[in-house]
Amino acid sequence: MRRKLDVELKAGMFLFFGIVMAMITILMMGGAKTFFEKYYRINMEVADAGGIGKGAAIRSGGLKIGTVEEINFTENYAGVRVKMKINEDYHQRIREDSVVRFQTQGVLGDKYLEITGGSSAKPVIPDGGMINAEMGKDLNSMLAEGGNAVELLKENLANLKVITGAMAQKNQMNNIMRDLEVTTANLKEFSSEMKGAGVGKELAATMKNVKVVSERLKNGEGTIGALFADSSLYEDLKNLIGGANRNNVLKFFVRQAVKSSDEAKEKK
Template identity: 30%
Template sequence: MESSLKNQLKVGIFVTVGIIAIMGSIFMLGANKALFSNFAHLYAEFENVQGLARGSVVSLSGVVIGNVEKIEFVSEKNALKVDMKIEDGFLERVFEGSQVEIRTQGALGDKYIYVIPGNPKSKNVVNGSTLPVAKSTDLLNVLSERGKESEKIFDIINEVYKLTKTLNQDNKIGTLINNLTNSSEDMKKVSEKSLKLVSEFSDGKSTALQFKNSVDKMNNILTKIDKGEGTLGALINDSTLHEQLKSLVGGSQRKNHVKSVIRSSIEKAED
């Protein structure tokens, strides 16, 4: 009887220790803590931790180097002091001039501390150092600080959503793109025609100049003819030749000449 009770007690103790060990391991691993590592502590003071909690991740260049160990109020200061427990091996990658800021994992995810690396040529920070806080660039934090100004951003997003939803109905986006394509082709044709007209106009300048030269030459010829210069000018301006031609083709002299020709023909016929 006593032997059975002792065995049950041993089993109970063994099971209890095993459960505690398993739970401890899960807790340590869930908090991203190594079981047999040395740690250093770095500190930072924030005016607002934005929901940062104990166990939150501390990241350096995207690599998890530790966790938040403790958050406490600073006496006589409107600030919160954050104790960061860093794996000792990563401390040599944190240089003087490094800064910290609170960021968000995902759009609405958990908060974590991001260590902005300093100059690698600087000295390493030592255990217990306090790192300066960088001006926050977290989107949600910036929006919350802007207050009413951020509401305008959401209004714009809402209007863009409505516009997009309207364009998606009845394939309006496809129609719009098709119209833009056709308009682009029409503009291309207009541009090509304009260039062609400009080219033709440029060629037309040369043709007009040649035409002007031809007219000037014609005027010179007519001027010389009018002055009686040259053979044609002499013929046109000679009054004697004019009278002879007139007597041949017109007036009483032409009648007499015709009569003499008729008379001579009749006489030859009688003979």
């Protein structure tokens, strides 16, 4: 009976250790070395957590070096304190001049922290120490800035439209002034030609003759002038014509004179 118990006990222990080894093997193959790795902690304080949550990945140089362990408000509630758990193997990389940046990964926009490598001249940040943080621009901020840029672009395009319109008006005014200059030059040339051809002198002589004729008419010189100056001559001529209308003989001669005048015009 005792021998049977010993066999069962040995079988149970063998099975237990077999299960443990299988679990360890699975964890090792899956890349989970949590139980065998050493960690140290560093902290940072920021005004806003920026969408980072507990368990968010911490990367440096493209490698995952830790996770976010805790996120709490600071003592005066003025900001947020983020406690990070970093793999001990990367302790020498994180120096006092290292900086934590908020980053976004993938299409879904998963948040993670990126720690820049420090220079060898600076001391290593000790366990529980503080590291500087640099708030990056998230998608919403970039979209907001993009909207502002679009508005600014619209304003610039509107200003450009005004400038081009003013330039077009200026070009139109230049064309008008050019046409006026051409017209002025043509008028000047025309007046020079008239002056050279003696047209001005002929026009002045004609106006002088008209003035002389008008003066003679006014003074009653000549037949037409006498008619203008003496109204009795006009009445006598009127009576003569009226009598001629009543006299058949005179009427015949008047008709013949008119007919002769028309025939002469037709021959010409």
